[in-house]
Amino acid sequence: MPDHEALKTAKSQAVRYLAYRDRSEKELTLYLGKKGHTPSVIEKALQYLKDLNYINDQRFAMEWGRSRVEGKKFGKQRVRQELFTKGIASHIIETTLETLYDSHPERDLAQACANKKLASLHGLDPEKKMRRLVQYLQRRGFSADIIYETTKHGAD
Numbered sequence: 590m591p592d593h594e595a596l597k598t599a600k601s602q603a604v605r606y607l608a609y610r611d612r613s614e615k616e617l618t619l620y621l622g623k624k625g626h627t628p629s630v631i632e633k634a635l636q637y638l639k640d641l642n643y644i645n646d647q648r649f650a651m652e653w654g655r656s657r658v659e660g661k662k663f664g665k666q667r668v669r670q671e672l673f674t675k676g677i678a679s680h681i682i683e684t685t686l687e688t689l690y691d692s693h694p695e696r697d698l699a700q701a702c703a704n705k706k707l708a709s710l711h712g713l714d715p716e717k718k719m720r721r722l723v724q725y726l727q728r729r730g731f732s733a734d735i736i737y738e739t740t741k742h743g744a745d
Contacts, residue, residue: 600637646681649675653672654686662698665686695731696738699738706722710722
């Protein structure tokens, strides 16, 4: 049964890939696909890893989201997009965002980002400073409402 060897190889490659950091199910599927495994082998390997709780998209979403919010101070839109790209189901994404932004209000994060960015924008004329600040906050994933609230007192 040559399939057994392929499954053993796929499992060990997946475990090595998971050793660096938690991964989503989609990330592991793509990784094992690139390694040349058949869909049936990938499916069996993923089921094995799920049974051992090595793959858990809810846990992954929460950890990934927490690192993006606490470490990089990203807004909801950016975190939502990153999790979506990682193949996380939309109901898990929404639950994760709700939990994260309950304990880290988005307005506070945007204000902290704005304050830090403003320090690097001194010496520019107010219009240019404001434009750069708004673009910076957009890239970090904050909504137009939050950007407006953050900047209306902002770049004085």
